[in-house]
Amino acid sequence: MSPARQRATRQGDAVREALSGCGGFRSAQDVYAVLRRDGSNVGLSTVYRHLQALVDGGTVDVIHTPEGEATYRYCGDQGSGHHHHLVCRRCGNTAEIEGRAIERWAGEVAREHGYADVDHTIELFGLCPQCAAA
Structure with a gap:
């Protein structure tokens, strides 16, 4: 496994864990703020990329608020389909x-x-x- 692939996995895990700890739906900027507060060196574009990968993988739901903002919620551990x-x-x-x-x-x-x-x-x-x- 290449170093870039390992870094992406660590970053993806950090994004998933930050989102799952937020509860409810949160914006990518909210997830980014949690990561930065916790000392993670993950860029905002990386947060968006990993959130989309989690959505594509079915473990994160995305909805648009009435104002049109995309928000994300970790639903993977619930197995609710x-x-x-x-x-x-x-x-x-x-x-x-x-x-x-x-x-x-x-x-x-x-x-x-x-x-x-x-x-x-x-x-x-x-x-x-x-x-x-x-």
Whole structure:
């Protein structure tokens, strides 16, 4: 294994661990700030690259906030497969939710229009109980 490959693995592990320690959805800049605070010498472009690799590998979910910002959440250890999220607009607290009715609806719409291999993303945003009470 080349030294560049080893460094990329260490950096990828650092990005994954920083994200998993954040809880909820966080921006690449948030992950970068955690890494810098902890003394890691990882560049922002490297953070983006590793986050995308984790998304492609299925261990990290990415959603876009209502403002259009890409945010990431580590979901790899949960083994929950396809799921959706209920996200607090204020604090970022996140609950994984199933959407059986959504899955049925998506399948029906695809069949009606003759589509195959359809995928979808559904995210719900609101205020968690703590933020709603504040």
